[in-house]
Amino acid sequence: MLKIENFSKKYNNHTIIAIEELSIPEGIHWFKGVNGSGKSTFFRSVAGIIPFDGKILWKNLDIRKDSVNYRMKVNMSEADPAYPDYLTGYDLLSFIAQAKQAAPSQLNQLAEKIGVDIYWKSPIGTYSSGMLKKISLLSAFLGHPSLIMLDEPLITIDKNSVAIIYDLVKEYALNQGVSFLLSSHQDFLTGGYEAKLSIKNIYLVQDQTITQQV
Numbered sequence: 264m265l266k267i268e269n270f271s272k273k274y275n276n277h278t279i280i281a282i283e284e285l286s287i288p289e290g291i292h293w294f295k296g297v298n299g300s301g302k303s304t305f306f307r308s309v310a311g312i313i314p315f316d317g318k319i320l321w322k323n324l325d326i327r328k329d330s331v332n333y334r335m336k337v338n339m340s341e342a343d344p345a346y347p348d349y350l351t352g353y354d355l356l357s358f359i360a361q362a363k364q365a366a367p368s369q370l371n372q373l374a375e376k377i378g379v380d381i382y383w384k385s386p387i388g389t390y391s392s393g394m395l396k397k398i399s400l401l402s403a404f405l406g407h408p409s410l411i412m413l414d415e416p417l418i419t420i421d422k423n424s425v426a427i428i429y430d431l432v433k434e435y436a437l438n439q440g441v442s443f444l445l446s447s448h449q450d451f452l453t454g455g456y457e458a459k460l461s462i463k464n465i466y467l468v469q470d471q472t473i474t475q476q477v
């Protein structure tokens with residue numbers, strides 16, 4: 264269970280998201296909201312990437328009190344990743360794999376499956392946006408996470424890659440009991456994604472808060 268209490272995130276004194284209380288059960292969930300509604304801000308807060316006010320707990324691990332253990336269990340892929348141009352995808356992913364204590368074979372297996380092994384020894388500055396996005400998506404699966412957040416996983420990547428990511432989400436959810444938070448500004452129902460991924464709950468990000476859609 265992901266527990267959010269008295270949460271608020273402000274930029275320049277302007278509240279982007281405020282949540283009094285929200286409990287998100289394990290499973291695959293979709294977060295929907297228009298551009299600028301605060302999906303990435305919420306995901307980044309839950310990932311422990313940006314500061315916020317309030318409490319966040321994942322499976323009773325407190326993001327502040329159990330900060331290292333929490334971060335070993337909660338992974339995120341950014342909607343619009345930005346990495347240093349001079350590193351290679353391999354450098355970056357090897358570093359993340361080490362930090363997340365990934366099994367030695369996991370990185371190569373994921374790289375082959377997602378198809379980044381073809382180009383990952385080249386500098387990131389030479390990648391297309393889809394190639395960069397695949398590096399970011401792969402990074403979120405490394406280690407032993409029990410919660411993976413994929414921010415806008417469908418944008419930029421081609422149809423084949425979308426199918427591979429769906430397979431990975433299903434495989435990790437089914438075989439390893441990993442929960443997922445996925446976000447999209449698109450109406451995913453028209454894409455049939457709900458059926459493909461057995462989405463448990465849909466959350467609406469709007470009016471500076473998050474509510475479960477019934």
Ligand SMILES: Nc1ncnc2c1ncn2[C@@H]1O[C@H](COP(=O)(O)OP(=O)(O)OP(=O)(O)O)[C@@H](O)[C@H]1O
Pocket residue numbers: 274275279296297298299300301302303304305342448
């Ligand atoms: N670092 C920042 N400094 C100031 N304002 C920011 C910052 N990051 C985000 N914001 C603002 O917070 C609001 C929410 O942005 P956020 O990126 O979380 O929305 P989103 O729902 O993910 O949007 P999109 O669908 O376009 O990716 C926007 O008004 C944005 O301008």
